[in-house]
Amino acid sequence: MKKLINWLENSFAPKMEKVNSNVWIVSIKDSIMQVLPFILVGSIFCLFAILNDFIPSLPSFWTPFGWTMGKISLFVAFLIPFNLMEKKHLRRQRLIAGMTGVILFLMVVTPKVVADKTIGFDHSSLGAGGMFAAIICGIFAGMVMSAFGKFSFFKNDSAIPDFVRAWFDSILPIGIVVLAGWIVVLIMNVDLYNIILSIFMPLSKFIETPYGFALVMFIECFLYSMGISGWVLQPVLKPIYLSAIMANVALVAAGTATASSLNLVTSETIYSAYLMIGGFGCTLPLVFMMLRSKSKRLKALGTASLVPGIFNINEPVVFGAIVWNPILMLPMWMQGIVLPIIVWIFTKTIPIAPIPAMVFDLWYTPFPFATWIVTKSFKSTILLLMTLAASIAIWYPFFKVYEKQQLEEEGHLERT
Numbered sequence: 001m002k003k004l005i006n007w008l009e010n011s012f013a014p015k016m017e018k019v020n021s022n023v024w025i026v027s028i029k030d031s032i033m034q035v036l037p038f039i040l041v042g043s044i045f046c047l048f049a050i051l052n053d054f055i056p057s058l059p060s061f062w063t064p065f066g067w068t069m070g071k072i073s074l075f076v077a078f079l080i081p082f083n084l085m086e087k088k089h090l091r092r093q094r095l096i097a098g099m100t101g102v103i104l105f106l107m108v109v110t111p112k113v114v115a116d117k118t119i120g121f122d123h124s125s126l127g128a129g130g131m132f133a134a135i136i137c138g139i140f141a142g143m144v145m146s147a148f149g150k151f152s153f154f155k156n157d158s159a160i161p162d163f164v165r166a167w168f169d170s171i172l173p174i175g176i177v178v179l180a181g182w183i184v185v186l187i188m189n190v191d192l193y194n195i196i197l198s199i200f201m202p203l204s205k206f207i208e209t210p211y212g213f214a215l216v217m218f219i220e221c222f223l224y225s226m227g228i229s230g231w232v233l234q235p236v237l238k239p240i241y242l243s244a245i246m247a248n249v250a251l252v253a254a255g256t257a258t259a260s261s262l263n264l265v266t267s268e269t270i271y272s273a274y275l276m277i278g279g280f281g282c283t284l285p286l287v288f289m290m291l292r293s294k295s296k297r298l299k300a301l302g303t304a305s306l307v308p309g310i311f312n313i314n315e316p317v318v319f320g321a322i323v324w325n326p327i328l329m330l331p332m333w334m335q336g337i338v339l340p341i342i343v344w345i346f347t348k349t350i351p352i353a354p355i356p357a358m359v360f361d362l363w364y365t366p367f368p369f370a371t372w373i374v375t376k377s378f379k380s381t382i383l384l385l386m387t388l389a390a391s392i393a394i395w396y397p398f399f400k401v402y403e404k405q406q407l408e409e410e411g412h413l414e415r416t
Contacts, residue, residue, distance in 0.1 A: 016223065020232045023087045027142070028135060028235040031079035035072045039242075039361045042069025046249075046359040047373065066122060069359060072242070073130035077105035080138025081145055090149040096170045100177050101141035105134050107181035112193045125193065128246045131239030133196045141177050148173040204240050207265050210344040214337050216265070221281050221336030225322055225329040241267045248357040259351035264344065268356035271312065271363035272370040273380060274343045274387050279314025281332045282339060282391040284367075287317055289399045295406040311364045327405070331398040338394060339387050346383050353383035 019025060045065040052058055082098035085091060109125040116123065125133065148169070184190045206212040220233060244263035251257040270276055278284025287309045290302025298321070305317040322328045346352050356374040365373065371384050 012226075016226075016228050016232065020228060023084070024139070024142075025232065025235065027080055027083040027087055028139075029232070030083045031076050031138070032234055032238050034079055034083075035075045036361070038068045038072055038075065039359075043359050043361045045069075050376075065359075066127075070122070070124075070127040072127055073134040074102060074105065074126050076131060077101045077134040077138050077141075080135065081142035084138075084142035085145060085149070088146055088149060090146065093145050093149060093170060093173075096174065097141060097145040100145065100174050101138045104141050104177050104181045105130070105137040107178075107185050108133055108137055108192045108196075111185065111189070111191055124246070128239070128242035130193070131242060132200050133193050135235065135239070136196050140180075144173045144177050200240070203236070204243065207237075207240060208244070208263055210341060210348075213265050213340045213344055217270070217275070217340045218333060218336035221332050224280055224318060225324075225332045227319065227323040238267075241265070241270075245356070245359055248355070249359060252357045257357055259348060259355060262355040262357060264347055264355050266356060267363070268358070268360050268374045269343065272360050272365065272374045273356050274347075274353075274371065274384055275339055276312065277367050277384075277388060277391065278309040279312045279318070281314065281318065281322070282335045282387070283314040283317050283322070283332075284309045285388065285392045286321075286328075286395045286399060287314075289395060290317070290321075293403050293406075295403055295410060297406055297410065298403060310366050312366070313364065321402070325402070327398055327402045331394045334394050335391060338390055342387055342390055343383065346386065353377070353380045 042065050045061045045068065049061040049065065052060055052062075078098040078101055081101040082094045085094035085097045090097075109123070109130055112125055113119060113123045124130070185192055207216055216233075216237065223229075223232065245266040245268055248257065248262050248266070251261055276282055278287060283305075287302050287305045290298040291306065293299050293302065301317065301320045305314070305320065308314065308316055322332055347355050354375045354377045358374055360370070360374045362370070368381055368384055371380050372378070
């Protein structure tokens with residue numbers, strides 16, 4: 001175990017930190033985080049849409065839902081090249097880069113919109129369905145704008161005002177991006193939208209298996225136990241989660257939702273219904289164990305971590321006790337494997353609990369209130385209690401070992 005921790009600390013973690021701080025990765029992560037307010041507002045409208053089932057005379061809350069959650073891919077296509085220009089200190093081109101990304105994205109989705117005969121702003125490609133296409137378009141626009149970031153038609157001592165120079169200097173990169181989209185998509189009739197989706201489809205399908213579900217959760221817990229934010233995976237995982245929950249919403253609306261047809265692996269399942277009680281790694285049970293500990297240090301840490309933990313914010317307990325602590329890292333990894341398998345069995349194999357089928361990205365809503373909101377079933381509480389019991393069983397023996405170690409250290413300090 002010591003050799004493994006040494007390798008993780010001195011070799012693996014530094015490499016992951018380099019990936020996590022890469023300008024392209026950071027730009028994509030920042031862009032996804034910046035659209036979260038629209039996802040959160042869309043979640044609220046989705047919640048209010050329940051009222052339409054009981055009071056038909058009310059205006060449909062799905063309309064404002066469509067104008068928030070339904071446009072996030074459009075925003076991402078703008079934000080990725082915009083943020084990339086910021087990170088590369090090319091602020092003069094940031095707005096133009098963002099607008100160029102939007103143009104390219106709209107060109108790419110146009111054939112799909114025309115084929116589906118959904119002309120306007122209601123097509124799914126503008127929402128969660130087009131996230132991967134938006135990311136690729138944003139990256140391409142950012143690459144071209146970056147390549148011409150220091151290019152200018154004018155000399156440094158030119159008398160032409162800077163804003164006029166910026167206009168003309170942007171003509172070439174904008175032209176390259178627009179021509180590329182026009183030639184490839186509209187003249188050569190290459191269906192880039194579906195090609196991009198087909199590339200990521202195997203990953204989406206794999207995640208929607210018990211093995212894929214457990215692997216993804218393990219990787220996130222594994223990285224978090226080393227102090228590496230799970231956001232490093234969000235450029236890939238967030239579009240998958242959003243597409244999956246939007247597909248669930250569509251199945252329910254069509255009246256064809258079944259346990260076998262619904263997607264289980266969504267943010268709603270992970271953060272709101274069954275899994276991450278107290279934050280990623282299901283750490284709230286550990287916090288309560290600390291509160292009852294005989295160790296003064298652990299009791300103090302548990303007290304400090306309780307209120308944030310109730311709202312699923314667990315940085316205090318993770319960085320205060322788990323990160324790079326071999327005794328508690330291992331049970332955190334086990335949470336990422338065991339709990340998803342339990343949830344899969346009792347929602348898919350033996351469907352005693354419902355699968356979330358509404359958008360609810362308000363991850364800070366306490367359990368079990370969030371569980372009831374996203375499932376509208378008291379049966380889900382049974383599964384929540386089962387995962388909670390499993391989590392306690394995993395944490396407890398490791399916590400007792402760690403507590404004994406802390407008590408011995410505190411006793412040694414008191415004697416000295």
